[in-house]
Amino acid sequence: MAPTPMTRGRYAPPAPRRELTATSADGSRLHVEIHGPEAPGTPAVVLSHGWTCSTAFWAPVVRDLAADHKVVLYDQRGHGRTPAVGPRGYSTTALADDLTAVLGAALDPGERAVLAGHSMGGMTMMASAERPEFRERAAAVLLCSTGSANLTAESLVIPLRSPGGRRVAHQVVLGSRAPLGPVSALAKRILKYATMGPAATPEQVEACARIVHACQVRPRAKWGKVLAGLDLTGGAARLEVPTAVIAGTADRLTPIVLSRRLASVLPHFLGLTELPGAGHMTPIEEPDAVISRIRELVRDHLPARAVRAEAATEAKEKTG
DSSP, X not given: OOOOOOOSSTTSOOOOSEXXXXXXXXXXXXXXXXXXXXXXXXXXXXXXXXXXXXXXXXXHHHHHHTTTSEEEEEOOTTSTTSOOOOTTOOSHXXXXXXXXXXXXXXXXXXXXXXXXXXXXXXHHHHHTTTOHHHHHHEEEEEEESOOSBOHHHHXXXXXXXXXXXXXXXXXXXXXXXXXXXXXXXXXXXXXHHHHSOTTOOHHHHHXXXXXXXXXXXXXXXXXXXXXXXXXXXXXXXXXXXXXXXXXXXXXXXXXXXXXXHHHHHOTTEEEEEEETTOOSOHHHHSHHHHHHHHHHHHHHHSHHHHHHHHHHHHHXXXXX
């Protein structure tokens, strides 16, 4: 039986206001959640999780933002409550298809949002950069702990000296179909080493372990092979919306050098926030920093909608 997410505390996923299903271009059905108030003009945020994770990964971020934001999040195909697909259904094109389907299903006509993607979720943003639906909907983007290319050569999980050796070793790990097994003390130590910084708390490690160990083996391996051969540098160079980057300096899985490289290719780069000592799981390890950056992007890039909605409401009250 797959482990369940945390049920109490900051890392327990809150109940959504609404759940829906978005249908992607190939017919894949995606689990989508909407949190936060229904009030007209509430600023919207869309969250996209990374490899082996699920909507539960964003729990501390959702808990904060849902107080005054419409928060949309979804399970990538083969993760969480989104079913796995056939062997050819895993690609960067599928990532973009799925995101645009979610934006169309969860946002109102003409509604724009700040989008935040962690790891493979950030790669989803890069893969979507040229989609008209993405450009119409995205007011700004936050890329968390991600990269556009050379993931296996740069990763430090297996600390070989040679980039070629690291590439081969990490390709094997990413494509492995070995079951992760139960969430044991040893499994949590391994997960913390590979994906989290030394200051990660036992509660944070437990929350991540429960999420990662719940991922199905076949989709995990299929997506791992996609990540092993990833090259989205061109997509990053065409990500023309205002884009900020946040990453931990102790990230072994997607080292900080990958985030620094994004600075040289992003056309509307808003800066890199480096989190000292943090690992790969930034939304769980450093949720306050991620929340703060998202709120800044909303403030700077989504004020007009809220103002228009407030004016419309006042006008309706006066004439009503």
